[in-house]
Structures are given as C-alpha cells and as structure tokens.
Amino acid sequence: MNFKTxxxxxxxxxxxxxxxxxxxxxxxxVILIDVILxxxxxxxxxxxxxxxxxxxxxxxxxxxxxxxxxxxxxxxMFWFRTYSGIIRHSTFVDLWKIFLTCFSTGLTLTVISxxxxxxxxxxxxxxxxxxxxFALSFTSLFxxxxxxxxxxxIIREMKNDRQRTNILILEIGESSVAIARAIIANxxxxxxxxxxxxxxxxxxxxxxxxxxxxxxxxxxxxxxEELGLDGVIIIKELISPADLESWVSLFLEKDLKIxxxxxxxxxxxxxxAQSIKSLQIEDLLNRKAIKIDNxxxxxxxxxxxxxxxxxxxxxxxxxxxxxxxxxxACIVVLDQAETPLYDIELEMLESFPKIRFEFILADISNRxxxxxxxxxxxxxxxxxxxxxxxxxxxxKNPHEAIxxxxxxxxxxxxxxxxxxxxxxxxxxxDKAVNPTNVMGASKRSAELYVQSLQxxxxxxxxxITTRFGNxxxxxxxxxxxxxxxxxxxxxxxVTHKDIVRYFMTIQExxxxxxxxxxxxxxxxxxxxxxxxPVKIVELAKRMIRLSxxxxxxxxxxxxxxxxxxxxxxxxxxxxxxxTQPTHHSGIxxxxxxxxxxxxxxxxxxxxxxxxxxxxxxxxxxxxxxxxPEFKSQNSVFEKLDI
Numbered sequence: 001m002n003f004k005t006x007x008x009x010x011x012x013x014x015x016x017x018x019x020x021x022x023x024x025x026x027x028x029x030v031i032l033i034d035v036i037l038x039x040x041x042x043x044x045x046x047x048x049x050x051x052x053x054x055x056x057x058x059x060x061x062x063x064x065x066x067x068x069x070x071x072x073x074x075x076x077m078f079w080f081r082t083y084s085g086i087i088r089h090s091t092f093v094d095l096w097k098i099f100l101t102c103f104s105t106g107l108t109l110t111v112i113s114x115x116x117x118x119x120x121x122x123x124x125x126x127x128x129x130x131x132x133x134f135a136l137s138f139t140s141l142f143x144x145x146x147x148x149x150x151x152x153x154i155i156r157e158m159k160n161d162r163q164r165t166n167i168l169i170l171e172i173g174e175s176s177v178a179i180a181r182a183i184i185a186n187x188x189x190x191x192x193x194x195x196x197x198x199x200x201x202x203x204x205x206x207x208x209x210x211x212x213x214x215x216x217x218x219x220x221x222x223x224x225e226e227l228g229l230d231g232v233i234i235i236k237e238l239i240s241p242a243d244l245e246s247w248v249s250l251f252l253e254k255d256l257k258i259x260x261x262x263x264x265x266x267x268x269x270x271x272x273a274q275s276i277k278s279l280q281i282e283d284l285l286n287r288k289a290i291k292i293d294n295x296x297x298x299x300x301x302x303x304x305x306x307x308x309x310x311x312x313x314x315x316x317x318x319x320x321x322x323x324x325x326x327x328x329a330c331i332v333v334l335d336q337a338e339t340p341l342y343d344i345e346l347e348m349l350e351s352f353p354k355i356r357f358e359f360i361l362a363d364i365s366n367r368x369x370x371x372x373x374x375x376x377x378x379x380x381x382x383x384x385x386x387x388x389x390x391x392x393x394x395x396k397n398p399h400e401a402i403x404x405x406x407x408x409x410x411x412x413x414x415x416x417x418x419x420x421x422x423x424x425x426x427x428x429x430d431k432a433v434n435p436t437n438v439m440g441a442s443k444r445s446a447e448l449y450v451q452s453l454q455x456x457x458x459x460x461x462x463x464i465t466t467r468f469g470n471x472x473x474x475x476x477x478x479x480x481x482x483x484x485x486x487x488x489x490x491x492x493x494v495t496h497k498d499i500v501r502y503f504m505t506i507q508e509x510x511x512x513x514x515x516x517x518x519x520x521x522x523x524x525x526x527x528x529x530x531x532x533p534v535k536i537v538e539l540a541k542r543m544i545r546l547s548x549x550x551x552x553x554x555x556x557x558x559x560x561x562x563x564x565x566x567x568x569x570x571x572x573x574x575x576x577x578x579t580q581p582t583h584h585s586g587i588x589x590x591x592x593x594x595x596x597x598x599x600x601x602x603x604x605x606x607x608x609x610x611x612x613x614x615x616x617x618x619x620x621x622x623x624x625x626x627x628p629e630f631k632s633q634n635s636v637f638e639k640l641d642i
Contacts, residue, residue, distance in 0.1 A: 031074075034082065034141060038073050041136035042066060045129050065125060073105040073137070080104075082141070098141045106134040164192040165230040165257070170247060172196045172208055175235050179261050180209055191276070194229060199243075216250070224255050231257030233276060248279070252545040279546060296518050300381060300423070301326035307379045308333055309364055309412060310386030312340035315427055315471065318510040319383050320348065330356040332377055335386065336363045364408030367415070374419045381517065382416050384409060385427045387443065394439035395564040395635055398619045402611035405442035406449070406604055413450050416461050423462045425517040426450050428525070430469040430502065436633035437565025441623045447525060448626065449604055452597040454523035464520035466513050467590065468528040469502030478536065482543050490555035492540045495562050500533040500569055516587055523594075529586040533569070564635045600626070 080097045109130050116124035169176045176196060183193050195212035197219060206213055219227070232251050236244065251258050258279040306323050310316035311333035317340075320333055333348070335341045338361060345359045358377075362369045364386050387405050388394050394401040409426065416424040428447050431440035450463045470477060478501070485492045509528070516526035541551045549555050562568075580589045603626045610618040620637045624630050632638045 031077065033144065034077060035070065035074065037140040037144060038137045039066075039070060041140050042069055042133055044136055045132040048132055049126065049129050069105075069109060069125070069133070072108055073101070076101040076104045076108075094145060095142060098138060098145075102134050102138040102141070105137075106130050164190050166194050166228060167191045167231045167233050167259070168195050168197045168214060168229060169193065170197055170232055170234045171238060172198050172200070172213060173238060175238055177208065179233065179235065180211070184209065189276070191233070197232065219250060219254065227254075229256060231259055233259045233261050234279065235262070236260050236279075237262075252542075255548070257548065258546065297514050298326045300518050301328045303327070303329050304380035305330045305332065305377050307373075307377070307382045309335070309382070309384050309408075310427075311335050311359075312337050312344045313385060314506055315510065316383070316385035317344050317347075318506045319385060319513060320344065321351070322507075322510050322514060323383075324348065324352045324355050328355065330358060330377065332358045332360060332373065332379070334360045334362050334364070334373070336361065363404075364412055365403040367411040370411055370415055374415045374421075379416070379419070379421045380423070382412060382421050382424045383427070383513065383517070384412055384425065387427070389429065389439060391431070391437045391439050391565045392563045394442070395437055395637075398438045398442075398616045398623075399611040399614050401438055401442040402607055402619055405439070406445050407608050407611070409446040410449055410604055413453055413463060416463075417453055417456070417459045421461050423464060423517055423520065424450070425513060425520070426463070426465045427513060428465050428467040430467060432467065435627060435630045436567045437635065438620065438623065438637070439565065441627045441630040444630070445600075445604065445607075445623065445626045447592075448595040449600050451523055451525070451594050452600045456597050462520055462522035464517055464522065465525040466516045466528070467525055468504055468509055468512070471504055471506050471509050478539070479543070482540055486544060486547050486549070486555055491558045492544070492555060493558050493560050494537050494540055495560055495566060496568060497537050497559055498568055499536045499562075499566075501536060502533050504528065512584075512587060515584055519582060519584070519587070525590045525592055526582075527588045527590045529588070562634045565633060567633055595626075 080101045082094070082097045082101055109125050110127060113123040113125045113127065113130075169180050180193055180196070183189050183191050193209075193211060195214055196208055197214040197216065199216045201215065214227075224230075232247075234244070234247070239247070248258060259276050260279045261276045301323055306328050308316050308320050308323070308331065311320050312335035316333075316335070320331060323331060331348075333341065333344060335344075341359055341361060345357070348355070348357050360373060362373070364370060386408060388401050413424055413426075415421075426446065428443050429440065431437065432444035432447055433440075435441040435444055447465050447467075450465055453459060453461070454463045482492055512526075512528050516524075516528075520526065537557065540557055544551045544555045547555075551557060580591065582589060603622060607619060607622040607626070610622060617637075617640070620632070620640055624640065631641055
C-alpha cells in the first residue's frame with residue numbers, strides 16, 4: 001500500500017488505516033521531513049550560540065546564511081541519496097549515507113568560511129555553530145529513521161501476535177534456549193514464545209530470555225485460558241520416554257496443542273518453520289532409536305545387483321530406498337501391482353539418478369516368468385517382501401495366499417539356490433507364530449520351506465528370515481485408518497477393547513532387515529525387538545486427543561468384534577522356541593523347530609494343487625499338517641480343529 005492508496009482510503013471514508021500495510025512513503029515526503037529536521041537543527045544551533053552571548057561578525061543576514069546552509073545540505077542529500085531507502089528497513093548503509101551527508105555539509109561550509117576569511121577578512125559562518133549543527137542534524141536524521149523502524153516493528157509484532165500460536169517450550173536446557181532464540185529472532189515462524197515450562201522448582205522467580213518460567217504445578221492447577229496458551233513445543237530427543245508420556249498426558253488434559261522440534265543442529269534457517277511439526281502418535285510409542293552398522297551393510301550392496309520383490313509395497317519400497325544409498329550396480333524392483341510400481345519408478349529415477357534400476361511387472365507364483373529374470377541378472381542378494389498380508393481378506397481367499405505366500409516364496413528361494421545367489425532374505429511376520437489365521441499359517445509354511453533349503457546338497461545360498469510385527473504407516477495399518485476416521489468426524493472402529501499390538505516404523509524395520517541380512521549365516525529366523533505392546537483402544541484415544549478433540553464426546557469409539565482369524569495378542573516367539581542374542585541389541589535369533597526338505601516339499605506340492613482347485617477346506621487341512629500349532633480362531637475353519 002503506497003501513499004496514494006492511503007490517501008484514497010481516507011478520502012473514501014475508510015479511517016481504519018492498517019499502518020503495517022503501508023509499503024513506503026514517496027521520496028518527496030522523506031526529503032521534506034529531512035529538510036524540516038535539519039532546519040530545526042539549524043535553529044537550535046543558533047539558539048544555543050545566542051544563549052552563550054556570542055555574536056560573530058558577518059556581512060550576511062541570518063536568513064541568507066540559513067538558506068545557504070540548507071542548500072548545501074540538501075545538495076549532499078541528493079548526492080548521497082539519503083532519501084532512496086525504505087525508512088522501516090534502514091540499515092548501517094543508510095546510517096553511513098547520513099553521516100557522509102552531514103560531514104560533507106559541515107566540511108564544505110567550513111571551507112567556504114575560510115575562503116571568506118581569506119578574501120573578505122572575516123568568516124562567513126561561525127565554526128562552533130557548524131559543529132553543533134553537524135551533531136544535531138546527524139542525530140535528528142538518524143533518530144527519525146530509528147523511530148520509524150522500531151514503530152513499524154512494534155506494529156508488525158502486534159499484528160503477528162494476533163495470528164501466532166502462543167507457546168511454551170518444555171525444559172530450560174541449552175537446546176530449549178537455542179530453539180527459543182531461533183523463534184524470537186525469526187519473524188516468519190507462526191509462534192509467539194510466552195515462556196518455558198519445567199518440572200524444576202528452583203526457577204519460579206527467574207526469567208529466561210526475558211520470558212517467564214512456568215512450573216508443572218502451575219500448569220496443573222490452571223486452565224488453558226488462564227495461562228493464555230495455545231500449545232507447547234517439545235524437543236523429543238531430550239526427554240525420556242517416561243517423562244514424555246507424563247508431560248504429554250498433562251498437556252492433552254489441558255487441551256494444549258503439542259508440537260515437536262528437532263534440536264537446533266538438525267535444521268537450517270531456511271526450513272526452521274517447517275521443522276516444527278505437530279506431535280504424532282508414532283512419537284509416543286516408546287520406540288528406542290535403532291542404530292545400524294553401515295560399515296557392515298555397505299560391502300554387501302556396493303557394486304552388486306539386488307532383487308527386491310514386492311518392491312512397490314510399503315516395506316519393499318523402503319528397502320529399495322535404503323539399498324540405493326549403498327551404491328549398488330543395479331536394483332531390480334519386481335511387483336505385480338502396476339500403478340504402485342510405476343510410482344516407485346518415478347520416485348527412484350528422480351531421487352537416485354546415478355543408480356541403475358530395472359522395474360519388472362511380474363507375479364512371483366509364475367516360475368516361468370521369474371526364471372528369465374534370474375538368468376539375466378547375476379543377483380547378489382534377494383529381498384523377498386512380496387506377500388498377501390491382510391488377515392480378513394486372506395481368510396476369505398485362502399487359495400490366493402497359498403499361491404503367493406507359499407508357492408511364490410518357493411519359486412524365488414529355489415531359483416536363488418539354483419543361480420547361487422549369495423543371500424536370500426525373507427520378510428515374515430509375528431502372525432506366523434502360533435497362527436490363528438490362514439495368512440499367518442501360510443507365512444509360517446514359507447518360513448519352514450526357506451529354512452529347509454539351507455542344508456540341501458549343493459546349496460551355497462544363505463537363507464535368512466526376518467520376523468517383526470505391525471509396521472506404522474504401512475498399507476492397511478491401523479494408524480492411517482484411524483486418521484481417516486478422525487478426519488471424517490468419526491467414529492473410530494476398534495475390534496476389541498483388549499486387543500494389543502506391537503508396532504515399529506517402516507524405516508527402522510527395513511534397517512533391521514538389512515542388518516539381519518548382513519549378519520545371517522544361513523537358516524536363521526531373526527526376531528526384532530518390538531518394544532512394548534500397545535493397547536489399540538488407548539492408541540485411538542491418544543490420536544483423538546492429539547487432533548484437539550475429546551474421545552467419546554467429539555469422536556466416538558465403537559467396538560466391532562474380532563475379525564475372522566484375528567487374535568487379541570500377537571507373539572514374536574513360538575512356545576517351544578528359544579532365542580539367542582546377536583551383537584545388535586535390537587535383533588535376536590529364534591530357534592524355532594525346522595522341517596525336513598523332502599517332507600515340506602511334498603506338503604507344499606499338495607497344498608499348491610489344492611489352491612489351484614480352489615478347494616479351501618483341503619487347503620486349510622494341509623496347512624494344519626504343515627503348521628501343527630495353527631488353530632483357527634473366529635473363523636469358518638474352526639470346525640477343522642475339532
């Protein structure tokens with residue numbers, strides 16, 4: 001908004017003038033104000049000298065000297081362009097221009113005075129007046145710009161405060177103070193810092209960066225409105241899981257928004273505002289940070305050709321991303337889902353332009369399609385992530401699970417052994433342990449077949465199985481489902497009030513897959529540390545509160561009953577298995593019972609034929625022979641256990 005727009009608003013009767021919207025004043029107004037200031041400075045200079053009873057001799061009248069001084073000063077203003085900058089954005093350069101203008105004016109007038117003394121016998125200007133004038137004019141011009149700049153800064157802050165979120169920062173350590181400084185110094189962040197909050201009791205009267213330090217007790221006994229707060233910023237890395245749980249419970253109870261910020265070292269100035277995000281339910285699952293040994297993993301992939309089956313899925317695509325970081329010669333991404341495969345192709349070609357990729361559309365149950373792929377590429381490692389995994393759907397379509405989860409795994413593992421692939425890493429699931437559904441039993445059958453290949457004559461491939469629980473954010477997982485239900489206004493549907501599950505992020509699950517694939521010697525089933533199980537109904541309530549809503553008031557929770565094949569508790573180890581530790585604290589080796597190669601081959605051939613006949617009852621009967629601990633639950637196949 002320029003001056004003409006401002007005058008138009010006033011003329012039109014809009015007297016509510018938003019000063020922060022005024023972009024700049026016309027240059028002639030800036031010059032006029034500057035001339036008025038230097039004129040006042042000149043009057044004051046003569047007034048001060050007059051009060052000292054000093055009457056220098058001169059042959060010019062006062063108004064003549066007045067216009068000469070102003071004329072010289074105005075000339076240097078134009079010379080140094082002191083009027084050209086936008087006042088509110090004045091910098092040291094503008095201050096330097098003012099100094100040069102005033103200094104040059106005083107120097108020029110002094111020279112003129114001594115020339116007058118040389119030719120006419122007396123000075124044109126009294127030198128002390130020029131010194132006083134220099135000091136006053138420089139000060140007045142500088143103060144004018146400083147006042148305008150500070151005025152607009154105050155107006156801007158007042159405007160921004162109305163639009164910003166009033167927040168506290170948790171704790172008063174160095175990292176918290178660094179985040180606070182960054183917020184205060186950055187006018188673009190949508191947060192207004194009101195202070196800090198701590199559990200310490202020795203800081204109640206202190207100020208930090210001029211801001212109040214709130215105690216936990218004050219937060220507990222005050223309402224959100226009394227505190228004048230909207231939210232709290234947490235630096236998650238600095239807080240123990242137990243303390244995080246306690247603080248989050250308090251903040252949610254007070255209906256405060258919870259934001260998370262990385263430590264200052266982890267973000268750059270240009271993305272500071274984007275670095276502070278709302279706390280997600282994934283942050284509250286008490287997962288320990290997992291560290292992997294990149295020095296051991298990289299040699300297994302550097303310059304090698306890698307196959308990832310199911311490479312367009314949530315787990316497979318993350319394996320592709322992580323493997324690409326280790327500079328392999330080629331990554332072959334195989335999947336039967338056309339659109340997701342095309343999506344991962346676009347992503348990988350953009351993210352890793354120097355890595356060679358091959359994207360193959362194929363069904364792993366078709367050995368005739370797979371064998372030419374193994375013939376063409378000399379695979380060093382195969383990551384087998386392709387599988388049908390949704391329990392209720394597989395329970396209704398057992399034959400499809402057999403063709404993909406068992407026959408597909410059989411095809412890939414046989415070809416890996418035949419073409420002497422160095423390592424074959426299979427992705428399994430905790431649902432394979434004491435399975436209660438077809439999906440889990442089919443994955444356990446695949447585990448048994450892969451293990452049985454390890455010791456057959458002529459095999460050089462190391463067959464490795466990795467087993468873990470639910471993966472946060474994967475296709476069909478509960479958290480994205482709950483988020484969609486909350487966004488739709490509810491209700492959230494939970495199958496049972498007592499159901500619990502283990503959770504792990506996609507990234508850490510895939511990191512552990514790579515680590516286990518590196519450390520495996522062949523025949524092992526690696527089990528990952530999944531942390532503590534989470535009660536799904538509590539997960540739902542937390543997600544509702546983190547969305548700023550209240551369970552059973554804003555969003556209802558409805559219990560729908562266990563789905564076919566679903567059980568209340570998942571297990572990572574079978575009853576008769578033993579574990580042994582590895583050098584990685586997050587990975588154990590499960591010593592599950594194994595199967596004889598000839599026997600498991602015979603049974604998998606039988607079940608494949610049953611699947612091709614679509615004989616679901618026969619399929620489940622054979623599955624129960626392969627996996628004796630498989631007991632159907634909440635399923636039409638329960639009668640087969642009688």
